[in-house]
Amino acid sequence: xxxxxxxxxxxxxxxxxxxxxxxxxxxxxxxxxxxxxxxxxxxxxxxxxxxxxxxxxxxxxxxxxxxxxxxxxxxxxxxxxxxxxxxxxxxxxxxxxxxxxxxxxxxxxxxxxxxxxxxxxxxxxxxxxxxxxxxxxxxxxxxxxxxxxxxxxxxxxxxxxxxxxxxxxxxxxxxxxxxxxxxxxxxxxxxxxxxxxxxxxxxxxxxxxxxxxxxxxxxx
Amino acid sequence: xxxxxxxxxxxxxxxxxxxxxxxxxxxxxxxxxxxxxxxxxxxxxxxxxxxxxxxxxxxxxxxxxxxxxxxxxxxxxxxxxxxxxxxxxxxxxxxxxxxxxxxxxxxxxxxxxxxxxxxxxxxxxxxxxxxxxxxxxxxxxxxxxxxxxxxxxxxxxxxxxxxxxxxxxxxxxxxxxxxxxxxxxxxxxxxxxxxxxxxxxxxxxxxxxxxxxxxxxxxxxxxxxxxxxxxxxxxxxxxxxxxxxxxxxxxxxxxxxxxxxxxxxxxxxxxxxxxxxxxxxxxxxxxxxxxxxxxxxxxxxxxx
Numbered sequence: 001x002x003x004x005x006x007x008x009x010x011x012x013x014x015x016x017x018x019x020x021x022x023x024x025x026x027x028x029x030x031x032x033x034x035x036x037x038x039x040x041x042x043x044x045x046x047x048x049x050x051x052x053x054x055x056x057x058x059x060x061x062x063x064x065x066x067x068x069x070x071x072x073x074x075x076x077x078x079x080x081x082x083x084x085x086x087x088x089x090x091x092x093x094x095x096x097x098x099x100x101x102x103x104x105x106x107x108x109x110x111x112x113x114x115x116x117x118x119x120x121x122x123x124x125x126x127x128x129x130x131x132x133x134x135x136x137x138x139x140x141x142x143x144x145x146x147x148x149x150x151x152x153x154x155x156x157x158x159x160x161x162x163x164x165x166x167x168x169x170x171x172x173x174x175x176x177x178x179x180x181x182x183x184x185x186x187x188x189x190x191x192x193x194x195x196x197x198x199x200x201x202x203x204x205x206x207x208x209x210x211x212x213x214x215x216x217x218x219x220x
Numbered sequence: 221x222x223x224x225x226x227x228x229x230x231x232x233x234x235x236x237x238x239x240x241x242x243x244x245x246x247x248x249x250x251x252x253x254x255x256x257x258x259x260x261x262x263x264x265x266x267x268x269x270x271x272x273x274x275x276x277x278x279x280x281x282x283x284x285x286x287x288x289x290x291x292x293x294x295x296x297x298x299x300x301x302x303x304x305x306x307x308x309x310x311x312x313x314x315x316x317x318x319x320x321x322x323x324x325x326x327x328x329x330x331x332x333x334x335x336x337x338x339x340x341x342x343x344x345x346x347x348x349x350x351x352x353x354x355x356x357x358x359x360x361x362x363x364x365x366x367x368x369x370x371x372x373x374x375x376x377x378x379x380x381x382x383x384x385x386x387x388x389x390x391x392x393x394x395x396x397x398x399x400x401x402x403x404x405x406x407x408x409x410x411x412x413x414x415x416x417x418x419x420x421x422x423x424x425x426x427x428x429x430x431x432x433x434x435x436x437x438x439x440x441x442x443x444x445x446x447x448x449x450x451x452x453x454x455x456x457x458x459x460x461x462x463x464x465x466x467x468x469x470x471x472x473x474x475x476x477x478x479x480x481x482x483x484x485x486x487x488x489x490x491x492x493x494x495x496x497x498x499x500x501x502x503x504x505x506x507x508x509x510x511x512x513x514x515x516x517x518x519x520x521x522x523x524x
Contacts, residue, residue, distance in 0.1 A: 046233070057240045
């Protein structure tokens with residue numbers, strides 16, 4: 001009954017933010033028929049822009065800490081910031097599109113019945129837990145947590161957010177494609193596994209190729 | 221309620237972005253160094269000038285003091301740093317630049333930190349001006365130091381100009397505007413003016429040494445005829461406290477700061493852009509805690 005009621009309600013942006021973060025299964029189920037891709041793009045845009053601005057601000061402040069660094073470098077960094085931001089937006093869009101396409105292909109191969117629009121929407125919305133990293137990073141800075149502790153805390157927070165995002169992706173794909181959670185997990189894990197295997201193969205071949213340049217290896 | 225929570229999440233994000241983008245480095249930028257009580261090492265190498273003469277971001281051989289002053293300010297502000305070792309390897313430089321570093325050394329001392337100077341090959345003239353204010357001076361026995369004095373050099377090439385047919389015309393607003401010009405001999409009045417300047421700076425130098433080394437002015441004047449000393453001679457003359465190497469200086473700094481055992485040492489440079497990048501790439505991380513997770517889910521920039 002609750003699900004039916006939720007399907008009838010058209011969600012606005014604030015509902016969507018709440019729903020994805022705190023009531024994800026019902027929310028993704030609700031948007032399966034008409035995925036709000038415009039709102040998903042807005043989420044992607046806001047996250048990339050916010051991360052870009054905050055990361056740049058912290059990066060610039062880090063530069064101020066380096067004794068004797070030419071102020072020209074800080075000026076150059078400030079000057080190229082808009083370009084970096086635009087590039088980040090472009091690459092984020094490309095990455096979103098490509099990862100969405102790959103996941104959709106795999107989902108279809110595993111029996112998924114969702115639309116490409118739905119997969120892209122899920123891919124964008126699954127990044128939403130990232131909103132909590134920015135205030136977290138800010139607090140770490142404001143409380144002047146020492147560098148190593150800050151790195152550990154930030155790393156842990158990053159892992160938590162990554163795991164949260166992965167869970168959202170699984171739930172989202174499951175609801176959009178109307179298949180099992182196992183298939184959704186397989187959809188996500190397959191490209192990661194393939195990537196790891198290819199990386200290992202490339203690394204092994206590079207090490208092997210470099211090994212032939214070591215003089216004593218010929219004698220052996 | 222759902223809308224309210226959704227709005228709160230977005231407001232939290234927007235406020236955080238605005239705060240991060242608008243707050244200055246004093247609030248956000250400087251973190252205390254990790255670990256417990258530390259000793260910082262700051263290097264002063266080459267000719268001491270207010271600006272680094274060459275190298276730019278690729279480094280330079282002159283001791284442009286901006287980086288040194290920045291590093292000493294970090295020492296002053298960082299509660300984890302209890303003492304600093306100033307590693308001097310410089311034949312001196314401009315008096316004003318030396319005074320600026322000396323002033324920052326005084327601020328470090330006022331902040332309750334100990335300052336120990338370690339002298340390398342040479343720590344003379346302007347470098348000694350800086351060293352004089354330290355809590356302790358450690359020099360190698362063969363270090364060249366001293367040279368307490370001031371000079372102004374001009375070059376006069378009228379003979380050469382005559383031979384190559386160069387005739388320089390000068391239009392000036394006052395009789396001394398081209399004082400020190402290379403195209404004419406110095407007048408007696410100009411020499412007097414320059415001598416008074418040299419004497420004034422010399423007096424400041426002698427006062428600095430007397431105050432910093434806790435010596436009587438007359439004692440300093442005996443030593444301050446411009447001569448250089450070896451480290452061992454300087455110790456006998458009271459210009460140096462101890463003979464020893466850099467490690468001895470670090471230990472001495474630890475002892476003065478009350479740090480038990482072998483102190484942890486942090487190299488504060490000054491450094492250049494490429495040093496910073498390579499050190500961070502090979503040592504810690506390129507982007508410390510600040511950069512890592514924020515891009516994690518939605519940016520290609522973390523996929524380095």
